[in-house]
Amino acid sequence: MPDKRLPSIKSSQEILDKAFKRAKETSKKKIIERDRLKRAKRATQDKIQAFTDTIIYELDKYVKNFPSIDRLSNFHREMIEIKIGISKLKKSLGSISWAENLCKKIRREALRNLKFADNSKEITSIRKRVYGRVSSVINQINPHLKNVKEACAFLESLPFIDNVTTIVIAGYPNVGKSSLLRILSRAKPEIASYPFTTKEIHVGHIDREKGYEKERYQIIDTPGLLDRPLEKRNEIELQAIAALKHLANLIIFIIDPTETCGYKLEDQMNLLKSIREEFSSIPIIVVENKADMLKRKSPYLKISCKTGYGIDKLKKKIFDILDEKSW
Ligand SMILES: Nc1nc2c(ncn2[C@@H]2O[C@H](COP(=O)(O)OP(=O)(O)OP(=O)(O)O)[C@@H](O)[C@H]2O)c(=O)[nH]1
Numbered sequence: 001m002p003d004k005r006l007p008s009i010k011s012s013q014e015i016l017d018k019a020f021k022r023a024k025e026t027s028k029k030k031i032i033e034r035d036r037l038k039r040a041k042r043a044t045q046d047k048i049q050a051f052t053d054t055i056i057y058e059l060d061k062y063v064k065n066f067p068s069i070d071r072l073s074n075f076h077r078e079m080i081e082i083k084i085g086i087s088k089l090k091k092s093l094g095s096i097s098w099a100e101n102l103c104k105k106i107r108r109e110a111l112r113n114l115k116f117a118d119n120s121k122e123i124t125s126i127r128k129r130v131y132g133r134v135s136s137v138i139n140q141i142n143p144h145l146k147n148v149k150e151a152c153a154f155l156e157s158l159p160f161i162d163n164v165t166t167i168v169i170a171g172y173p174n175v176g177k178s179s180l181l182r183i184l185s186r187a188k189p190e191i192a193s194y195p196f197t198t199k200e201i202h203v204g205h206i207d208r209e210k211g212y213e214k215e216r217y218q219i220i221d222t223p224g225l226l227d228r229p230l231e232k233r234n235e236i237e238l239q240a241i242a243a244l245k246h247l248a249n250l251i252i253f254i255i256d257p258t259e260t261c262g263y264k265l266e267d268q269m270n271l272l273k274s275i276r277e278e279f280s281s282i283p284i285i286v287v288e289n290k291a292d293m294l295k296r297k298s299p300y301l302k303i304s305c306k307t308g309y310g311i312d313k314l315k316k317k318i319f320d321i322l323d324e325k326s327w
């Protein structure tokens with residue numbers, strides 16, 4: 001995210017400062033007109049035009065360049081919902097549009113009145129009224145500008161690529177999640193700040209030759225989310241877990257049968273059970289890591305992130321399941 005450059009959003013004060021500066025700059029332009037009143041009208045018209053143009057241009061850019069909320073992926077929408085609230089964001093974008101239209105209306109009226117003005121006092125008061133009314137409209141939408149700015153910064157911070165098949169790694173701490181991500185990834189995993197906790201999210205990519213085509217999957221490790229019992233979650237974590245449902249095409253759940261991770265096998269199996277329930281519609285591959293230390297009898301695929309044992313088999317299994325899913 002994002003494919004389109006998100007607008008950089010100014011505060012009310014910044015927008016107004018810019019607009020006043022532009023209006024002021026028009027005085028540098030020489031107006032060739034003998035009639036004093038006509039000259040004053042032209043100068044005022046230029047000021048009003050420059051002032052409102054600057055504002056309308058800014059507001060228009062914010063609304064037009066913001067990605068369409070309805071076209072965002074489910075995952076991004078869910079994330080925005082948690083962080084800002086979709087209806088709040090829509091309302092804010094709507095308010096910016098409203099302000100833009102109102103500025104156009106104020107300008108239209110002022111330019112019409114200007115035509116009929118017949119003394120310099122009236123001309124000045126028309127200009128001042130535009131400045132006053134527009135400033136008050138812009139100041140009024142400041143909280144909305146702030147919301148949209150926050151949403152842009154947030155969208156930019158999300159590391160996910162839209163519409164890419166995604167594999168999510170789960171399992172207790174120290175079972176080898178990061179090690180697996182590294183061994184499966186083509187390049188060094190990208191680390192992005194995580195929107196909900198102080199933790200980071202790790203994203204790697206698997207490239208796969210498929211006939212003549214190349215397919216790319218993303219593989220993510222979400223420290224702190226799928227590594228302990230779900231019932232111990234706060235509201236935000238639960239929502240983030242719900243958001244993962246929209247993202248994950250496949251989950252790899254790692255078990256550490258050696259228990260050197262510090263967690264009993266029984267607890268690990270319980271976590272697996274609750275993740276199966278929570279993500280009932282998503283296929284899960286269960287692997288037993290640290291096979292270089294211990295290979296017990298079990299129905300699960302044995303791997304070792306240390307020696308690479310079983311990794312090719314795991315890859316094949318991943319591809320098989322993803323192929324099956326896509327039919
Ligand atoms: N012997 C052995 N050690 C492993 C293997 N995989 C990981 N380890 C070790 O286990 C420890 C934890 O590995 P990580 O990959 O950091 O585990 P993690 O699940 O990402 O841990 P958290 O990020 O704390 O949740 C490290 O010391 C690894 O070197 C393996 O296959 N065999």
Ligand SMILES: [Mg+2]
Nearest residue numbers: 177178179223
């Ligand atoms: Mg880790």
